[in-house]
Amino acid sequence: MRRLFGRVLLLVAVAGLGAACGQKDPFLPTGPTTPPTVMTETFSGTLTKNSAYTHPFVVGDAGDVSVFLIRSTDAAQPDNTVSLGVSLGTWNGTSCAIVIANDNVSQGSSISGRATAAGNLCVRVYDVGFVPGSANYELLIDHF
Helix, strand or coil: CHHHHHHHHHHHHHHHHHHHHCCCCCCCCCCCCCCCCCEEEEEEEEEECCCEEEEEEEECCCEEEEEEEEEEEECCEEEEECCEEEEEEEECCCCEEEEEEEEEECCCCEEEEEECCCEEEEEEEECCCCCCCEEEEEEEEEEC
């Protein structure tokens, strides 16, 4: 009985090795992969009280998208920072369908999302009541 069990175990092990040799490991890379290049875009402008502006842009690959509010200052007082609303969405050629929004982004802060594929996106910057007269802004967008 022991001898039969040993032969069966040996046969199972050999069959398993034979099957494994003919298949590729799905977890091993198939070749060298080049990481996608991070693209950086900047948009700037001036918002007046209760206004908004949309900036369309194109992502070439799936991946993280980050929008940084680099500068948001009251045009009359350059040292006075102003919080703005910033949103990120998809662009259809006419309008921005908002996906992520933050109505209180301060200078130096950011919002982030993830593009699931290449396509047209948009960032919208707007006043939600913090702009006293006008505010100069600068946005920096990192994406793939």
